[in-house]
Amino acid sequence: MEKTNNKIRITIDGKRTYVTKGSTIVEAAKENGIYIPTLCHFEGADPKACCRMCTVKINNRMMTSCTTPVTEGMEIENDTEELNEVRKSIIELLFVSGNHFCPACEKSGNCELQALAYRYKMLVPRFPYSFPRKEVDASSPKIIKEQNRCIACKRCIKTIRDEHGKHYFAYKNRGQHLEVILDPVLGDTMPDDLAKKAMENCPVGSILYKEKGFDQPIGTRKYDKQPIGSEIENNV
Amino acid sequence: MNKKILATTSLAGCFGCHMSILDIDERILDLIELVEFNKSPIDDIKKFTKPVDIGIIEGGCCNSENVEILKYFRENCKILVSLGECAIMGGLPAMRNGIPIEECLKEAYIDGPTVQENKEHILPNDEELPLLLDQVYPCHEIVKIDYFLPGCPPRADLIWNALYALITDNPMEIPYEVVKFD
Numbered sequence A: 001m002e003k004t005n006n007k008i009r010i011t012i013d014g015k016r017t018y019v020t021k022g023s024t025i026v027e028a029a030k031e032n033g034i035y036i037p038t039l040c041h042f043e044g045a046d047p048k049a050c051c052r053m054c055t056v057k058i059n060n061r062m063m064t065s066c067t068t069p070v071t072e073g074m075e076i077e078n079d080t081e082e083l084n085e086v087r088k089s090i091i092e093l094l095f096v097s098g099n100h101f102c103p104a105c106e107k108s109g110n111c112e113l114q115a116l117a118y119r120y121k122m123l124v125p126r127f128p129y130s131f132p133r134k135e136v137d138a139s140s141p142k143i144i145k146e147q148n149r150c151i152a153c154k155r156c157i158k159t160i161r162d163e164h165g166k167h168y169f170a171y172k173n174r175g176q177h178l179e180v181i182l183d184p185v186l187g188d189t190m191p192d193d194l195a196k197k198a199m200e201n202c203p204v205g206s207i208l209y210k211e212k213g214f215d216q217p218i219g220t221r222k223y224d225k226q227p228i229g230s231e232i233e234n235n236v
Numbered sequence B: 001m002n003k004k005i006l007a008t009t010s011l012a013g014c015f016g017c018h019m020s021i022l023d024i025d026e027r028i029l030d031l032i033e034l035v036e037f038n039k040s041p042i043d044d045i046k047k048f049t050k051p052v053d054i055g056i057i058e059g060g061c062c063n064s065e066n067v068e069i070l071k072y073f074r075e076n077c078k079i080l081v082s083l084g085e086c087a088i089m090g091g092l093p094a095m096r097n098g099i100p101i102e103e104c105l106k107e108a109y110i111d112g113p114t115v116q117e118n119k120e121h122i123l124p125n126d127e128e129l130p131l132l133l134d135q136v137y138p139c140h141e142i143v144k145i146d147y148f149l150p151g152c153p154p155r156a157d158l159i160w161n162a163l164y165a166l167i168t169d170n171p172m173e174i175p176y177e178v179v180k181f182d
């Protein structure tokens, strides 16, 4: 990318690039065809940095790149063995802390958590499985909320609202009992397109649009052939 | 070259992983040149008759018999491979994990909507039956497992690539498309 007035210079893994002033590291990297993995972040919504997948190293310190703005001369480590190992361990923690039975999951093949596991070559988590007991809430007319697979990323809370800005999804309980639930009252009258959007925006298979089953043959799903992030890397 | 000795078993699995081994198609002829099968449902050898190089485990551990066989494999195999989701993480049988065992048995044999004839409310209690464990365990939480090949079932190409590498002592090639959890 050329240097112009609203551009600043940074380096990512030793590669010098010019990026838009005021952007975050994730955005700046993307602008240059460099993939930094994200999971809780949803483009267009405020980053919350709760999953830590986008951890990079700046001046020997680990930082979340979805919330850190670029500054002139910044030197960023991204695709290193150490950081990829950190990311892999986060993915593994997410797998063992829920119940992820991928073979029986409607989102399998299109799921971002699973796709990250593929990209970072998780064959088995290094942590013991916790097999927590979770509920499946199918009481709303449009949506099934599958708590076994929720990673509490807040994407649904942030992006699914009605015309007055009211949230359809909310937190319930705290700490290890924390759950993201669908508001039972609002959920009753949820419009169809919003219910579909909720399923799309959820990175995993925790929000399911009712009566939609397995409709894509294996081999044609989003991450069957191409790793997550390749859409950014192939777009230089 | 001395043939490597292979053994396989299906614990709490559905035999789909074994079917996927057969899915290597005509490469099965190459495999037969490279290995000799010992204890396996494929040849119905029940007890190990010699030390085994590679033991392939399908299925997790849901009862006492699964644990016994898995330990028997560990004692007799140099390398153990967990093949498929059930061996690696319990798989679909592990959907009962987190639910107390009594509740599961009651649902299956007494209260379930499809139960028709069980007026005396009997739960299976024959001494011949292996005891159910409190939950389904991934194999590596019972014994040491050396390699993991995910999939439900694992793609035939993954099985072939991995077996070929292990048999010929070459590094394993795992292309992106062949490692899937479903």
Ligand code: SF4
Binding pocket: A099, A100, A101, A102, A103, A105, A106, A107, A108, A109, A111, A112, A113, A114, A149, A204, A205, A206
């Ligand atoms: S949500 Fe993703 S990781 Fe979890 S079971 Fe479904 S496909 Fe697998």
Ligand code: SF4
Binding pocket: A149, A150, A151, A152, A153, A154, A155, A156, A157, A169, A180, A201, A202, A203, A204, A206, A207
């Ligand atoms: S339901 Fe989906 S989008 Fe909402 S917090 Fe859970 S994982 Fe995230």
